[in-house]
Amino acid sequence: MDGMIAMLPAPLQQLSSHIDFQGQKVAERTYQVILTLAGIIGFFVGYSTQQLSYAMYTVMGAAVFTALIILPPWPFLFRKNPIVWQTPIEEQEASSSSDNEKKDKKKETKKTK
């Protein structure tokens, strides 16, 4: 899947649907609570109307509603706790700068030839 995403043009790749770890926990709890409640309500709806289809429609409607909540990566719900990565240590910067110096030297030598 990541390979397919990498093949997309750059503007589409910007539309990332990823959410942070705390957001994943909240999203999972959200659909569990809503759908379980919908199942209980749906049972009583079906029992009172004596139509099993109405119970199923209740659950399916709740599933669509839940999808609107948890599928888009809402920044105010699921992206409030981004991971803070460690900053790269100094040594790497030093070595990379030395590499640049070497490249510069090579270029210079080529020019002289």
Add this chain to the structure above:
Amino acid sequence: MHNLLSRANSLLAFTLWVMAAVTAACFLSTVFLDYTVSNHLEVNDIKIRNVRDYATDDKQADLATLAFNLKVDFSRLFNWNVKQLFVYLVAEYKSAENAVNQVVIWDRIVERAERVVMDEIGVKTKYYFLDDGAHLLKHDNVTFVLRYNVIPNAGYLRLVQSTNQLVVPFPTTYTTTRRS
């Protein structure tokens, strides 16, 4: 849960779990209900002909024709776990060859949306009432029983027998005229 497809997958899987649970609860809410109904059955115009049964052993066999009136109210049965009924009328009798003979002579599918109060008058048999010998003549106890399968949305296929049954003595002479 980290990206869109993963969340959609979890949501769909859990939705199916909830639907399965609701269906199972529906089954549990109806499994102990009483599905028996009474009927009012009249059988008349019974005629027996002695015909050659070419299909099996080429012997003379008794073929009975009859008409019946049937009055049943199935509306009580149709709860939220009943899709349709398969109603059939069975003639049961004992003969010298077999201890139990069961002949299905008529059936009908009763769907929930359709007319579920049955009041049929002068119905002819749908299938041949053919004995495997000549035992129907002078038979004093042919019992007509109404049975039905209850086809559910969830659960098992229930077989119910209606409370009433009709015992009919059969004629003592053969009819020789053509079938009407």
